[in-house]
Amino acid sequence: MHQDTICDLYLRLSLDRDGKTAIERQEADCRAWAERNGLTVRKVHIDRGRSGYKSVERKGFDSALAAVTAGVVGTLVVWKLDRLSRKGIGQVGQVLDDIEETGGRLVSVIDRVDTSNDSDRAVVAMLAELARTESKNLGTRVSHAKRYLRSKGQWIGGQPPYGLLVDPKTKKLTHDPQHAVYARLIADEALAGTSLVNIARMLNEYEVLSARGGQWNAASIMQLLRSPAFAGLMPETETVESDDGERKYKSRVFPYRDPETMDTVEIGEGIITVREREKIIRQLEARTFVHAGRRRPKPEGTALLTGLIFCGVPGCERRMHRVGNSYQCMARRAGNQCPGASALADRVDDYVVERFLAKLPALEPDDPLVVAIADRWVHRTDPETFAKRDAIKAEIDDEEARLADLEDARYVRGEFKGAAAVERYNRLAERLRERMDGLRADFAKLPMPSVDVSPMLDGELLREAWKASEDADRRGRLSLAIDRVKVSKGKRGQRFIPEQRVRIESAALDEDMTL
The missing domain is CATH 3.40.50.1390 (Resolvase, N-terminal catalytic domain)
Known part of the structure; x- marks a missing residue:
């Protein structure tokens, strides 16, 4: 074979x-x-x-x-x-x-x-x-080593919080002379009740880089303030054991307590005191909630276009989320430097839905958008088969490229001269052709899943199905036909005109094709 x-x-x-x-x-x-x-x-x-x-x-x-x-x-x-x-x-x-x-x-x-x-x-x-x-067993040995280092109040690894360094001799935390002043500024602003977004904006405006060298946002500020090590306490990450015995780390980090005394363990100098940390956490908990182990802003509901709508400001193009009655740029809300597009959510939803419901029934079965919808739908139904098909197709393309290069080598570049060289060329070319024939035969044997998209092209059936669906299912239908919905920034006091500010990028291969 x-x-x-x-x-x-x-x-x-x-x-x-x-x-x-x-x-x-x-x-x-x-x-x-x-x-x-x-x-x-x-x-x-x-x-x-x-x-x-x-x-x-x-x-x-x-x-x-x-x-x-x-x-x-x-x-x-x-x-x-x-x-x-x-x-x-x-x-x-x-x-x-x-x-x-x-x-x-x-x-x-x-x-x-x-x-x-x-x-x-x-x-x-x-x-x-x-x-x-x-x-x-290796995991058990590592756990014992970490327990020993914790008992000595020594840093057990990883990057310490912003504003702190690990003393190479004592293995304890000490102030970073370059960043500790900014870390203390963050703490003072938080203690004064300044919102995390405004703290992030202030740092970004003054071009103070985060620990990773990028811009600050509300999430990174919250993570820093909640870190036990920011207050000079030994941190510990919550873990759970799965059914197969594997221990997985979760997102919650809390102060480590000595198993014998149940006291917290100091790890060196902190940017804030333990009392300051407690006060900051109380303030954060009043403004946030816990979901799936992570602390998030207060809930505001899941919108129809979640995951599909993006800021249309050039250079930003970050996701937008529904906040109150509007879709707002999350980069702006997180404190990043973006003028921030926003628009009334209901108006955007109505415009996108009506374009979707009106556009599809007007398409011919061979329209590029219908083909793209069918392709996305069928890939969702049987991803394993398509992984195999993609692997074989990619190999066929590679072998065709090799054969084309081999033919160029003989007929264009003249690299095969003499009877022995021509015989070698024929042998190599025949091997590649046999390989491609075998791959094509294997490709043909794989089933080709199919879906019936005709109900989506029937205006009456499409609208009936839309009315009977929940938002999650509606989002799934929209995502078959739509790649992105981009909202540009409007002018203050100017009436919202969807045709001017909303661009719907379709799933069709032609990037200029919009719904």
Whole structure:
């Protein structure tokens, strides 16, 4: 088969530090194995700084698995099985099933495991569970080390709050001579009752950069003021244990208490005192609420165009949210430097909805917008199939580009001269054509999901369905046809004219096409 002589490599490293197994070494060993076994490496998928134990997104892992399960390659090579996953046989077993279903195989170079051998599957199961146990034990050792450092009042790692530094000798917090004065200014303004937005605006106007070098906003100010370390107290992040035994960090940070005395532990100098921190937190809690573990501004409802509406001011184009009766630019509300577009929400909603309901029934079935709507809808119904189709299509495009370059090399650049060179060209070209034929055959075998968009093109049915829907479903319908709704800034005292200030960018490929 066309994919039997081609393989992909998957490389992963949780922390790319000295003393760790470098990505480069993994790739060298995997390529050497592929060469010894007569395989051509097609692509290298890499996840740097991504854990194989925690539930985190791994784009390299996803693309590697899609390639082998779609039949783009016949072999997936990893340096060691724990590079693939540290979640045990639960995840690894599913990966093996998916690979074997398409006739592929998984190879671990260091473990000397090849799943094309039936006996190796038991070895894979054992190694997978060993990797999971090792990660769990490592987490336990790290927890013990952190507990020891906390008992000594020493900083356990990470970036300290703005305005503070870690003393390299004592491992305790001390004032940053460059930023402590601004940190104290933030605290004084908060104690005086100044809103977080106005504090952020003041800092941005005077070009005082945040800890990460960007602009301040209300969220970053709140996070700083609520940090226990900002008051010289040892911080601790709340964690929860999932069903599979994995411990996950949540967003809430609180003062650490010694498990024996239950007293808070000092970590060095703070920008504010403990009493000042308590006062600031009381003020913040009066103006905010807790949702999904995060403290947010008081609720103001979910609007129809949430996630679709953006500020149309050039250079800003940040999201807008409904605040009271208006959609307002969140960059402006967060204290960033933007003049801030705003418009009456009901007027914008009515305009966008009427354009949507009137535009769709007027379209022909082959209109680019109808095609785009159908494409988005069908991708929502079966994302896994489309991941495989996309992987094969991308490989076909790459092989076509290689063949075109090969033909240019012979007929344009004249690089193949003489009988032996022409024979080599013919061999290479034939191999590429066979590869493309095999890929196209695999592509044709994959099902092509379809949807019936005709109800959206029937004006009466569309309006009836709209009236019977909730806002969440209405947003879903709008997002099939609309990419963005942009609202430009109006002039004070001037009547709101939607046609002049609202631009609806459709999902059609033509960027100039608006609803």
